[in-house]
Amino acid sequence: MFQMDEESAKIRIVKRIAREFMEMSSDRDIFVNLGVGTPTMVADYVEGDHVFLQAENGMLGVGPAAEPGKEDPLLINAGRVKVTETVGCAYFDSATSFGMIRGGHIDATVIGAFEVDQEGNVANWIIPNGKQLGVGGAMDLVAGAKKVYIAMPHTNKKGKPKLVPKCTLPVTGYGEVDVVVTEYALFRFKEGRMILEEIAPEITLEELKEVTAAEFVVSATLGTLTE
Amino acid sequence: MGNTITSKKLKTIEEAMSLIKSGDRILVSGFGNSGDPKQLVAALSKQPIKDLTIISNDLGSPGIGLGALLTAGMVKKLIGNYYNWNPEVADAFNAGKIDVQLVPQGSFAEAIRAAGVGVAAFYTPTAAGTELAKGKDQREFDGRMYVLQEALKADVALINAEKSDTLGNLVYHKTARNFNPLMAMAADLVIAEVGEIVQAGSFDPECIATPHIFVDVLVKRG
Numbered sequence A: 001m002f003q004m005d006e007e008s009a010k011i012r013i014v015k016r017i018a019r020e021f022m023e024m025s026s027d028r029d030i031f032v033n034l035g036v037g038t039p040t041m042v043a044d045y046v047e048g049d050h051v052f053l054q055a056e057n058g059m060l061g062v063g064p065a066a067e068p069g070k071e072d073p074l075l076i077n078a079g080r081v082k083v084t085e086t087v088g089c090a091y092f093d094s095a096t097s098f099g100m101i102r103g104g105h106i107d108a109t110v111i112g113a114f115e116v117d118q119e120g121n122v123a124n125w126i127i128p129n130g131k132q133l134g135v136g137g138a139m140d141l142v143a144g145a146k147k148v149y150i151a152m153p154h155t156n157k158k159g160k161p162k163l164v165p166k167c168t169l170p171v172t173g174y175g176e177v178d179v180v181v182t183e184y185a186l187f188r189f190k191e192g193r194m195i196l197e198e199i200a201p202e203i204t205l206e207e208l209k210e211v212t213a214a215e216f217v218v219s220a221t222l223g224t225l226t227e
Numbered sequence B: 001m002g003n004t005i006t007s008k009k010l011k012t013i014e015e016a017m018s019l020i021k022s023g024d025r026i027l028v029s030g031f032g033n034s035g036d037p038k039q040l041v042a043a044l045s046k047q048p049i050k051d052l053t054i055i056s057n058d059l060g061s062p063g064i065g066l067g068a069l070l071t072a073g074m075v076k077k078l079i080g081n082y083y084n085w086n087p088e089v090a091d092a093f094n095a096g097k098i099d100v101q102l103v104p105q106g107s108f109a110e111a112i113r114a115a116g117v118g119v120a121a122f123y124t125p126t127a128a129g130t131e132l133a134k135g136k137d138q139r140e141f142d143g144r145m146y147v148l149q150e151a152l153k154a155d156v157a158l159i160n161a162e163k164s165d166t167l168g169n170l171v172y173h174k175t176a177r178n179f180n181p182l183m184a185m186a187a188d189l190v191i192a193e194v195g196e197i198v199q200a201g202s203f204d205p206e207c208i209a210t211p212h213i214f215v216d217v218l219v220k221r222g
Helices: A006-024 A038-045 A094-102 A138-144 A207-209 B013-017 B038-044 B065-073 B087-094 B106-115
Strands: A030-034 A051-055 A057-063 A083-091 A107-112 A114-115 A147-151 A180-181 A185-190 A194-199 A219-224 B023-030 B053-057 B077-080 B099-102 B123-124 B138-141 B142-151 B154-166 B187-198 B215-218
Touching: A006 A147, A006 A180, A030 A038, A038 A107, A038 A147, A051 A083, A051 A094, A094 A138, A094 B106, A107 A138, A114 B215, A138 A185, A138 B023, A138 B106, A185 A207, A194 A207, B013 B038, B013 B123, B013 B215, B038 B154, B038 B187, B087 B099, B106 B123, B106 B142
Parallel strands: A030 A051, A030 A107, A107 A147, A147 A180, A194 A219, B023 B053, B023 B154, B053 B077, B077 B099, B154 B187, B187 B215
Antiparallel strands: A051 A057, A057 A083, A180 A185, A185 A194, B123 B142, B138 B142
């Protein structure tokens, strides 16, 4: 089966999600919170001035990473990257920040995941008994953002499906996932069903099913996953 | 400017530290080493006290910021949300040396605000049905499940601001604001580490983020 190198896979995923945001912002301003890692790369491919990035540590209007030598050590995003301001940027305390998130004022969040299951549940915050002990804002973001986008590789490092019938790891939020984009496919959750809407041009539907443990429905208007 | 700055709240860092006791519950501000009271925490880590409950977003990095309190064996319990930046927390927890209570970051922030504004608890959709809702009341409103989150109150809050005036009105710098205005409301004793102290009346009243009613002690950053 066709294998994509990690970097190309990430770029395909984030470009596809960036296109969603450009469509959503064609006639209005939208507000988006990007998780750390691959989701942050979405910002690099969003064009135009109508997608505003929110950082849960208290900033609306997050700009690109600061150039070396021009950093302000106190101006960081939620991944501790030293960032810059965009025009019209605002700062606020953490309760106001999560008020934006939980109160339904954030149009979308993009996060990574360990597992997503066919009921739209997502597990992305902890692997029990490991070296990591933290939840951060993940549960607030999946519960509060209007749309939850998952950006992740289709399979884990052992080649096992990350799209599963039922999450085996501790769940971050139940029934909260709206869209999953991997290097192989785009799925949307609608009325409790997981629907394949786009498939990568390099693979067949049979091949996709082999690496997808979750049950899904194929859209009547199945398209090609393009950047 | 020639005016003498006098403030009833201004104390030395030693005087401020003498107000903190073993067993205290202490709120400490900051997010990822931005907006944390670095000098207060460094001084606290040298005090002969123990059994502290530290309520903070994270615990700095190993040996840095709040990490120093754990290294010094002063911590009994942590209440917070993100310790991935300091793996010593997971090590101490897995070894049974400390208790750790994880609260999702938004629930954590709101619980501190609630403590400061006289609200005992609130229902939030965050974490409904998950492991972090275990032991907490869950109920349905309008067809959606919510979790009861109790307020997080403390004996002491250690906060940080860019500037104070002589009364204790505070202004912050960019993302260093984070939990500071919330923690300023939620403790019996609020100690603020500030970079600069100016005469009352110097700030545009519209720009004051924390009104001085919330602040008890000012310590000037050295």
